[in-house]
Amino acid sequence: MRKTLIVSEVSTFLRLHKVTVSEMARKGRLPAAKVGGKWIFFLDEIEQFVQESATxxxxxxxxxxxxxxxxxxxxxxxxxxxxxxxxxxxxxxxxxxxxx
Structure with a gap:
């Protein structure tokens, strides 16, 4: 099963403010899905996002x-x-x- 993260965990991982993470997800700049009114992220997709962004x-x-x-x-x-x-x-x- 894939590891999921919430906004606060992605915020810590990326060293960004929670509001920034939510805004990036809302704008489609971070891979995420909204489930039950909350943003859910897959760890492997966030890692891939960082890796691709860092190229x-x-x-x-x-x-x-x-x-x-x-x-x-x-x-x-x-x-x-x-x-x-x-x-x-x-x-x-x-x-x-x-x-x-």
Whole structure:
């Protein structure tokens, strides 16, 4: 039998807010089915979604060219105020807007 997940489990797995997961399911961006008013996901389909989304061929250089931080603003001692490379790649793989 296939393993099923609920919104909160997919949210944890994908490191996204529950509302984002529900919206992505509603818009058809995540494989899901609504059963009894609740979203149900198959683990293997979510894993396949992540794997297919992560097949992009971005290198760190490509990201830096798309994110020219010309103003150089940083927080005093805690580093850049911009999202990390890892966060940008992760959000791009999932087709989410990249926060700045």
């Amino acid at each position: 992009f061929k971005l290198q760190e250089k490509d990201i830096s060219e798309k994110w020219p931080y010309s103003n150089g603003k940083t927080l005093s001692s805690s580093g850049s105020r911009y999202p990390s490379l890892e966060d940008r790649l992760y959000r791009k793989a999932l087709g989410l807007p990249i926060k700045s």
